[in-house]
Amino acid sequence: MKLSAELTALEARIGHRFSRSELLQRAVTHSSMSSPTRKDNQRLEFLGDRVLGLVMAEALLAHDKAATEGQLAPRFNALVRKETCADVARAISLGDALKLGRSEMMSGGRRKQALLGDAMEAVIAAVYLDAGFDAAKNMILRLWGDRIGRVEADARDPKTALQEWAQARGMPPPVYSEQRRSGPDHAPEFTIAVELQDGQRAAAIAGSKRQAEQAAAKALLAQVESGA
Structure with missing residues (x-):
């Protein structure tokens, strides 16, 4: 061929x-x-x-x-x-x-x-x-x-890193929720939000729930680590 x-x-x-x-x-x-x-x-x-x-x-x-x-x-x-x-x-x-x-x-x-x-x-x-x-x-x-x-010795995926950040401060694990699903079945897009006990939250859109959760966790982790 x-x-x-x-x-x-x-x-x-x-x-x-x-x-x-x-x-x-x-x-x-x-x-x-x-x-x-x-x-x-x-x-x-x-x-x-x-x-x-x-x-x-x-x-x-x-x-x-x-x-x-x-x-x-x-x-x-x-x-x-x-x-x-x-x-x-x-x-x-x-x-x-x-x-x-x-x-x-x-x-x-x-x-x-x-x-x-x-x-x-x-x-x-x-x-x-x-x-x-x-x-x-x-x-x-x-x-x-x-x-x-x-690769960092303490490499963590964003969800794990965010959970560890919350636990180190005496908070329960972050809560993830699906806000929206759009697009055709073969190419869906998920909007996922993640929120901490203190009310800080972030959201992200991706082609799978897992990827959207990871992206939302990454955004929120950057937010809390910067003190925003």
Whole structure:
């Protein structure tokens, strides 16, 4: 199967030339473009998440041989979460190669964090199936680059950090509430608000509840830490 110019360029950016080009085709195909003859990337995403996890676990252990499990866990979570995968995807312009249905494309799918993160995991799986674990590992370490070395020792996702901030001040955990859901079923947008016991609150919009909660927590954490 001959690759398009976009996928050939993507091969160059990730540093891997596929012997089974159909794997890369599948990795960039969103479910909005799937058909009986065109498979989407959801199963590859599932596998790629696990390959990424193993590579990051090994890399963190090698990078800091004295770190405890309690120190390693938050660093690991920071490196494998969807937001980081999406950042890596943006760095290699993965969005330019995505195969999307018309409605997903019109709603800005090439820039959506969830789609980019999923596709990045699918590409990892595609490389793994095409050339084995070492090839996938080498690509991951190259693309993640110095993120492994500079991930903060006390890295926490925003929800965890906000909860710890509240508990340190004798407050109960923050309360999250869905304010609104809009958009079509295949591309929903959720507005989530988070509030502390003292009344401070923030809200955010994202393509999934989890992402909206994280974004709202990040906004509120920045607010309380700045004293606003």
